[in-house]
Amino acid sequence: GAGVSQSPSNKVTEKGKDVExxxxxxxxxxxxxxxxxxxxQGLEFLIYFQGNSAPDKSGLPSDRFSAERTGGSVSTLTIQRTQQEDSAVYLCASSLPLDRGRRETQYFGPGTRLLVL
Amino acid sequence: AQSVTQLDSHVSVSEGTPVLLRCNYSSSYSPSLFWYVQHPNKGLQLLLKYTSAATLVKGINGFEAEFKKSETSFHLTKPSAHMSDAAEYFCVLRGSQGNLIFGKGTKLSVKP
Structure with missing residues (x-):
């Protein structure tokens, strides 16, 4: 079946612009x-959505970062007023609902490579 | 605090020889541990996972890992390296909220 998809695959933007x-x-x-x-920094957790619960935003590096998940499916990560240090690959992963042991496997998308000039 | 330490940033082996990628973890509860692989310009792929069942876990492509609680280790091994194994490998611990905590990664090179 289809895996996790992410778009765009690459994004080049100028410092100070917003990206989605x-x-x-x-x-x-x-x-x-x-x-x-x-x-x-290696691989860092940013934010987590589980169903209709309030998201866990504990990994967001600053208030310029936000994310939404509409209808429990598609998610959008928004970075406002981008800075050069935001340049990175942004990865999305999804899993079945976490069981009590939180053992569900996360499946990763190919990522969006963001370059802030 | 929960953390993962991959002891080698780079490992180089010859094709046909064994592979050992080392990982130590720190967790205040019974851990769920994973190994993911990332080939150049490709996404992260799950190799194997440990979730408190058998301590020796077999994964894809001939890889396996052994969970050793006494040593807080979860080393990844393969008896015989193949050229296609060249990639970056991440040891991963599941955090208390379900998020994944990644090690810094180990780049595996395989020489012909």
């Missing part, structure tokens, strides 16, 4: 995660 990154999770996956992969 999109994630389409696997159908039926109610848990959705955003991560960032950058040279200096």
């Amino acid at each position: 990154l999109r994630c389409d999770p696997i159908s039926g996956h109610t848990a959705l995660y955003w991560y960032r992969q950058s040279l200096g």
Whole structure:
């Protein structure tokens, strides 16, 4: 079946502009995660959505970052007033609802490579 | 605090020789641990996962990992390396909220 898809695959923007990154999770996956992969910091968790619950935003690096998930499916990560240090690969992952042991496997999309000039 | 340490940033082996990628974790509860692989310009792919069942976990492409609680380790091994195994490997711990905590990664090079 179809995996997690992300768009665009690459995005080049100028410092100070806003960008929106999109994630389409696997159908039926109610848990959705955003991560960032950058040279200096490795892979970092950003935000997590589970069904209709309030998202866990504990990983967002600043208030310039926000994310929405409409209808429990597609998610958009928005970065306002981009800075050069925002340049990274932004990865989305989805999973089935977390069981009590939180053991569900996360499946990753191909990522969006963001370059801020 | 929960954390993952990958002990080698780069490992180089010859084709046909064994692979060992080392990982140690720190967790205050019974951990769920994973190994993911990332080939150049490709997405992250799950190799295997440990979720408190058998301590020796078999994954795809001949890889396996052994969970050792006494050593807080979850090393990844493969008996015989193939050229196609060249990639970056991440040891991952599931955090208390379900998010994944990644190690810094180990780049595996395979020489012919």
